[in-house]
Every structure is written in structure tokens, then in C-alpha cells.
Amino acid sequence: xxxxxxxxxxxxxxxxxxxxxxxxxxxxxxxxxxxxxxxxxxxxxxxxxxxxxxxxxxxxxxxxxxxxxxxxxxxxxxxxxxxxxxxxxxxxxxxxxxxxxxxxxxxxxxxxxxxxxxxxxxxxxxxxxxxxxxxxxxxxxxxxxxxxxxxxxxxxxxxxxxxxxxxxxxxxxxxxxxxxxxxxxxxxxxxxxxxxxxxxxxxxxxxxxxxxxxxxxxxxxxxxxxxxxxxxxxxxxxxxxxxxxxxxxxxxxxxxxxxxxxxxxxxxxxxxxxxxxxxxxxxxxxxxxxxxxxxxxxxxxxxxxxxxxxxxxxxxxxxxxxxxxxxxxxxxxxxxxxxxxxxxxxxxxxxxxxxxxxxxxxxxxxxxxxxxxxxxxxxxxxxxxxxxxxxxxxxxxxxxxxxxxxxxxxxxxxxxxxxxxxxxxxxxxxxxxxxxxxxxxxxxxxxxxxxxxxxxxxxxxxxxxxxxxx
Numbered sequence: 154x155x156x157x158x159x160x161x162x163x164x165x166x167x168x169x170x171x172x173x174x175x176x177x178x179x180x181x182x183x184x185x186x187x188x189x190x191x192x193x194x195x196x197x198x199x200x201x202x203x204x205x206x207x208x209x210x211x212x213x214x215x216x217x218x219x220x221x222x223x224x225x226x227x228x229x230x231x232x233x234x235x236x237x238x239x240x241x242x243x244x245x246x247x248x249x250x251x252x253x254x255x256x257x258x259x260x261x262x263x264x265x266x267x268x269x270x271x272x273x274x275x276x277x278x279x280x281x282x283x284x285x286x287x288x289x290x291x292x293x294x295x296x297x298x299x300x301x302x303x304x305x306x307x308x309x310x311x312x313x314x315x316x317x318x319x320x321x322x323x324x325x326x327x328x329x330x331x332x333x334x335x336x337x338x339x340x341x342x343x344x345x346x347x348x349x350x351x352x353x354x355x356x357x358x359x360x361x362x363x364x365x366x367x368x369x370x371x372x373x374x375x376x377x378x379x380x381x382x383x384x385x386x387x388x389x390x391x392x393x394x395x396x397x398x399x400x401x402x403x404x405x406x407x408x409x410x411x412x413x414x415x416x417x418x419x420x421x422x423x424x425x426x427x428x429x430x431x432x433x434x435x436x437x438x439x440x441x442x443x444x445x446x447x448x449x450x451x452x453x454x455x456x457x458x459x460x461x462x463x464x465x466x467x468x469x470x471x472x473x474x475x476x477x478x479x480x481x482x483x484x485x486x487x488x489x490x491x492x493x494x495x496x497x498x499x500x501x502x503x504x505x506x507x508x509x510x511x512x513x514x515x516x517x518x519x520x521x522x523x524x525x526x527x528x529x530x531x532x533x534x535x536x537x538x539x540x541x542x543x544x545x546x547x548x549x550x551x552x553x554x555x556x557x558x559x560x561x562x563x564x565x566x567x568x569x570x571x572x573x574x575x576x577x578x579x580x581x582x583x584x585x586x587x588x589x590x591x592x593x594x595x596x597x598x599x600x601x602x603x604x605x606x607x608x609x610x611x612x613x614x615x616x617x618x619x620x621x622x623x
Contacts, residue, residue: 155179157596158191159555162200166207166546167528175205177553180595185549198598200557203590206527207547208242208554210534212278213393213417213468214504216246217266221313223485223498226574227473229270230609232504235572236273236471237600237607239505240589242554243274243544243615245534247305250281256291260299264614271612273594274554276540278303278336284320289327296333300616302539303334305393308375309342309443322382329388334415334537334621336391339375339400340367340444349495360437361430363494364445372444373399380407380414389413389621391537394470396422396444398451405463413621415537417468418455420503420510421579426452438487439476439577443499456520459529466533469507472500473575480576502575506566508558513585516560539617553596562588572605 157177164173164185176184176191191197215225216232227235229246236244248263250256256279267275279295281288281304295301306321307314325335348366357365376392380403383390395401395416407414421442426449429440440446458464475486490497508530515521521529535545542551566580592600599607 155596156191156195157198158189158195159198159200159205159557162203162205162557164205164547165523165527167524167532170524175547175555177593177596180553182547182549182551182553185547198591204523204558204560205547206240206556206558207531207545208556208592208594209240209508209530210243210540210544211236211241211469211471211504211507212245212466212534212538213470214244214246215470215472215500218247218249218472220498223474223489225473225500226475226481226483226486227471228574229266230272231572231574232471233270233272233275233612234605234607236504237592237594238572238589240508240556240558240592241273241504242592242594243276243540245276245278245538248277248279250279250283250288252283256281256288256295257299260295260301267612267614269610272599272607272609273612274615275612276538276615276617277301278305280305280314281324282314282316284316284323289323292324292327292333293331296328296331302332302617302620303336303391304328305336305338307338307342308379309338309340309345311342311346315342318378318382321379322386325383325386325388325390329386332619332622334389334391336393337379339372339379339392341371341375344371353493353495358493359433360435360441360490360494360497361433363441363497364427364430367443367445369397369399369447369451372397373403376400377403380404380412383414384412389415391621392416394419394444395464396447396451398447398454401454401458401463405458408463415465415621417466418459418464419468419470420507421501422447422455423452424510424514425579435491438490438497439501439579441487441494441497441499442470442472442501459521460525465537467507467511467529468534469503470500471502471504473502473573474498474500475576477576481574483574502571502573502578505571505573506578506580508589509566509585509587510580512560512587517586538620540615544615553593555593556589557591558587559590560587562586564588
């Protein structure tokens with residue numbers, strides 16, 4: 154049936170909280186009201202006692218992305234199915250511009266992967282690894298004609314994806330004039346590379362040294378530098394996976410001055426700290442991500458910043474690799490760096506656990522409100538990256554991306570019941586209160602309890618408007 158009605162649910166958006174019915178017609182929300190009268194041909198769902206939330210938007214995921222010798226273990230199919238079970242109905246993933254691939258070719262290749270596998274809706278940022286006149290022209294074309302209005306650049310990983318300050322400035326200046334936004338991975342790559350070489354020369358090969366060679370002060374330095382480049386370019390800038398107080402300080406100062414600076418953090422920085430690295434065991438590799446986990450004090454500062462809007466949203470940076478080599482046939486996974494921490498693929502899973510963990514550890518503990526939860530996980534990413542109001546809210550004419558969430562149901566998170574291809578979760582054994590019950594994508598029921606009803610390739614590419622204009 155194309156027409157559906159969701160009755161008696163508690164609808165929570167970034168600004169509202171009320172009980173009503175939602176009428177869905179042909180994939181969009183047609184009406185919202187109390188006791189809506191519909192004909193017998195309308196399929197009905199009873200949401201009494203449940204929260205009715207807009208589908209989550211995760212603007213930082215890595216499905217089938219290759220970094221060096223390792224490829225993330227989730228395909229678009231497995232990763233987006235996992236996202237759906239976590240209440241996320243739209244992702245913004247990455248297309249890679251490399252030396253032999255243009256910006257526009259990267260978008261075309263990424264779209265083909267998404268069309269073949271994605272189970273939920275998707276868009277792309279382009280990772281830009283080199284800048285010249287043609288690249289700048291292609292970036293402008295992507296904003297105006299391809300529905301891709303954001304570009305990621307790395308201040309880390311020299312010799313691989315790192316670009317210099319001049320390239321960042323050129324890109325910022327161009328996209329700022331045409332409605333785009335640069336997203337920065339802010340760590341001082343050359344200093345980190347030196348620290349890595351020194352650690353290895355001293356015989357330090359264990360995973361813990363990944364964190365020890367990526368100090369918080371170097372995230373702070375790069376963040377400050379990125380802000381100054383954006384100021385000079387008169388362009389907005391977005392910082393991905395912010396983890397350190399030293400970086401947060403510069404974001405807050407710039408925003409207080411009216412500079413259009415935006416930043417995300419991730420659930421792992423909110424629920425885990427650097428005490429995880431207090432071991433020489435290889436099992437610590439599960440906590441190898443960049444930037445690494447920071448202090449408990451930094452964690453508390455991130456929560457405060459989420460409340461005060463000094464941080465605008467929570468993405469997952471879902472970048473999954475396996476702890477067991479050969480799991481589901483995946484190669485060059487975490488054990489690839491068993492004898493050299495610098496070869497451990499950086500990244501962890503998280504796309505399925507974002508909503509329940511933030512609800513349990515944020516809303517239930519009084520750190521954020523329900524409205525703020527929706528804003529952080531759905532509305533703000535939609536606004537920042539050109540998806541709103543099609544995505545990110547429950548309103549007439551918006552896509553009927555709807556999550557029914559039981560805020561009182563307890564369950565234990567375990568990798569065995571997750572839907573990602575990875576073999577671990579940082580939240581293994583954690584009991585949380587709050588569980589996704591049903592998920593609708595453009596009006597189609599794709600998750601019903603533990604049952605998967607979605608379709609491989611059923612997601613749509615979403616052409617985005619301007620980024621950074623919120």
C-alpha cells in the first residue's frame with residue numbers, strides 16, 4: 154500500500170513534542186493531526202506508547218572505502234542495512250578523488266556503488282587529495298549540477314591523502330563562493346608522522362602507541378589553523394570527528410566571533426576515554442581510530458558543547474574493520490598491524506548503535522533533551538548538508554522517513570546481533586534502555602523488530618542543496 158497511517162505516537166522533532174497521527178502518501182508525509190479520518194485502503198500502524206522520530210541522518214560514514222592497503226568491511230548493502238536497524242535512513246558517505254580519478258569520476262563511481270547496494274538513501278562528500286584549476290572547476294560543477302556540495306580534505310596522513318594549507322585555502326575560497334563547504338580532518342600530519350617514526354625506532358609497536366603518537370595538542374593546532382584558513386577564504390568550515398578540548402576551544406572562540414565554523418563529534422568520544430589504551434595487548438586495536446580517544450575531562454567538555462550548540466551534531470565515522478583476519482573473507486583488517494601499530498586500519502563500527510547509546514547515555518542521564526537528540530542526529534546534519542526539509546524532520550511534504558522507538562525497552566548490545574559485517578562493537582555487553590522497533594524509508598517499512606524488509610539497492614541518491622548555509 155502506498156498510503157499508510159501511523160497512529161497515536163509521540164512525535165518528537167528538534168522543536169516539537171506532541172501526540173498525533175501521521176498520514177503517509179506516496180512516500181511523503183501528507184498530513185499530521187489528531188484522530189485523522191482515512192479510508193479502509195490505508196494501512197495502519199499503532200504507535201501508542203512509542204516515540205515517533207524523523208529518520209536519522211549520518212553525515213560521516215565509510216562504506217566500501219579503501220585506505221592504503223585496507224578496505225572497510227562493510228559494503229553499501231551491509232552498512233546501510235546496519236544503519237537502518239539503528240534508526241538511520243540517510244547517510245552521506247565519501248567519493249575519492251585520487252591522482253588518476255577526477256572529482257566527477259569519483260562521484261560517478263560512488264553513485265554506482267550506492268545504486269547497486271544501498272538500502273537507505275545516500276549522498277556523498279568528495280575526498281579531495283589534490284587541487285589544481287581542473288579540480289576547482291569540477292568542484293564547482295559538482296555543487297551546481299551533481300548535488301554534491303561538500304568536500305573533505307585531510308591535514309593528516311602525509312604521502313597519502315594529506316593536502317597542504319594552500320590547497321585547502323584554494324578549495325575553501327572557491328566553494329565558499331558557490332554554496333559549498335570544506336570538511337577538515339584536523340590533525341598535524343607531519344608532526345604525527347615524525348612521532349610515529351620515533352616510536353617505531355624505539356621498538357614501540359603495540360596498538361596503544363597509535364594514540365600516544367597523535368597528541369591532543371596537534372588536533373588543537375590543526376583546528377586553529379583550519380579556522381584561520383576559512384576566515385581568510387571567507388568560507389564556512391566543518392570539522393569532522395572532533396575529540397580534543399584543545400580543538401574544541403578554538404571552535405568555541407571562532408563561533409563566538411561569528412565565524413561560520415561547525416563541528417561534529419562521535420559516540421565513541423562521548424562514552425570511552427584514553428584509559429582504553431592502558432595495555433600492551435593487541436586487543437587495544439579495537440580502539441584504534443583517528444583521532445584517538447581522549448581524556449575523561451575532554452569527554453565531559455564534549456557533552457557540555459553538545460548542550461550549548463558549540464558542537465552541532467553527532468555522526469558515527471562508521472569506518473569498520475574486523476578484529477579477526479579473514480572474517481567473512483575480509484583481508485588486511487586490524488591484525489594487518491599486529492607488528493606495527495601504524496599499519497592498523499584506523500576506524501571502528503558505530504552506525505547501528507548511535508541512537509540507542511545517545512538516548513541511554515545522553516537523554517536518560519539528563520545530558521541532552523529528546524529534542525536535542527533529534528537535532529543532533531537528524532535535523533542539524535540535514536540543515537548543514539543541504540538535505541532539509543526533505544530529510545531531518547517530521548513535517549508535511551517531508552520524506553516519510555520515520556522511526557518508531559521504544560524509550561523504555563532494555564536490551565544488551567552485542568556484535569552477534571548487529572547487522573554490520575564487522576565482528577565487534579565497542580559497546581559489547583552494554584545494557585541500554587531504548588530500542589528501534591520500526592523504520593520507514595519514504596513510507597516503506599524496512600525494519601520491523603528484528604525482521605529486515607528493505608531491499609538491496611532500494612536507497613536513492615539524494616541530490617543535496619548548498620552546504621554550510623545554516
